[in-house]
Amino acid sequence: MSEQEYIIECDNLVKIYKTEDIEVMALQGLDCKVRPGELMAIIGNSGSGKSTFLNMIGGLDRPTAGRLYVDGKDLFKFSEAELVQYKRNTVGFVWQNNARNLISYLTALQNVMMPMLFTTEKEKKQRAEYLLELVGMSHKKDNRLSQLSGGEQQRIAIAIALANDPKILLADEPTGSVDPKTAAYIFDTFKRLNRELGLTIVIVTHDMSVAGKVERVVSIRDGKISSERIMKSDYLDRLQEASLFDGSSHEEYAVLDRANRLQVPSEMLAQTGIDGSRVKMTVENGRIIITPPEK
Numbered sequence: 001m002s003e004q005e006y007i008i009e010c011d012n013l014v015k016i017y018k019t020e021d022i023e024v025m026a027l028q029g030l031d032c033k034v035r036p037g038e039l040m041a042i043i044g045n046s047g048s049g050k051s052t053f054l055n056m057i058g059g060l061d062r063p064t065a066g067r068l069y070v071d072g073k074d075l076f077k078f079s080e081a082e083l084v085q086y087k088r089n090t091v092g093f094v095w096q097n098n099a100r101n102l103i104s105y106l107t108a109l110q111n112v113m114m115p116m117l118f119t120t121e122k123e124k125k126q127r128a129e130y131l132l133e134l135v136g137m138s139h140k141k142d143n144r145l146s147q148l149s150g151g152e153q154q155r156i157a158i159a160i161a162l163a164n165d166p167k168i169l170l171a172d173e174p175t176g177s178v179d180p181k182t183a184a185y186i187f188d189t190f191k192r193l194n195r196e197l198g199l200t201i202v203i204v205t206h207d208m209s210v211a212g213k214v215e216r217v218v219s220i221r222d223g224k225i226s227s228e229r230i231m232k233s234d235y236l237d238r239l240q241e242a243s244l245f246d247g248s249s250h251e252e253y254a255v256l257d258r259a260n261r262l263q264v265p266s267e268m269l270a271q272t273g274i275d276g277s278r279v280k281m282t283v284e285n286g287r288i289i290i291t292p293p294e295k
Contacts, residue, residue: 004071010031010066011067014066027053027066027223028223037198037200041214042204050204054172090167106145107141109128112156113163140156154178169199191213
């Protein structure tokens with residue numbers, strides 16, 4: 001059997017939230033594919049749909065329409081029981097709010113053991129100790145929540161997410177509540193897990209210093225993928241050692257939807273003096289040129 005080309009495939013994904021008074025379309029025909037072993041970031045403004053997208057992959061929310069395959073499985077066809085097994089075995093989640101990750105009255109070791117599906121306490125303990133060592137927290141295994149810093153709690157949360165050896169790690173703003181130095185350490189943990197375990201990791205973040213350190217950055221605007229930034233080939237060899245990349249390390253590509261539409265970032269429009277709803281488009285030497293309309 002050939003190796004799976006994509007571990008996540010989203011095709012024309014739609015999510016509509018309804019209340020008595022209003023409908024909100026959180027995802028509007030989103031298309032995205034992720035290869036096994038990728039370490040990627042998803043960025044976007046509040047309300048853009050990035051966390052909704054992550055929740056879909058994590059099995060925490062069901063799409064309204066479209067196709068969603070994860071690890072070769074069609075999430076649309078899952079029963080509730082199958083969805084529970086999927087969330088236990090295929091994906092691990094790391095949240096920004098540590099209250100969703102950790103139980104305060106348990107030690108770090110007990111927290112990591114809690115979700116494990118192994119049959120014996122000995123197996124659970126061995127696995128938990130291994131994971132705590134992997135995230136650099138074995139020396140704090142007997143500490144409770146109140147005895148740990150925010151960064152230490154988040155590293156333990158990563159160990160918890162890995163408890164059942166998932167194929168995909170999903171992180172929703174994992175560095176959003178810590179200082180820049182701690183954020184860098186947490187991201188280095190993700191990078192090491194990706195490199196050593198071959199783990200597929202998808203991070204939703206506002207932190208551009210984190211986004212600048214991954215090979216692929218996907219931007220979501222208005223419920224669609226609007227652009228992707230791919231790290232330049234001459235930077236790839238330095239990715240493991242470098243602690244920070246700026247925007248010059250990536251090349252940005254606009255993403256066409258099924259109707260050949262694209263979203264032009266507002267900052268680019270501002271630089272060209274375009275502020276209305278109409279633009280002039282011409283083709284010159286094989287390039288599409290967008291300029292303000294003639295007055």
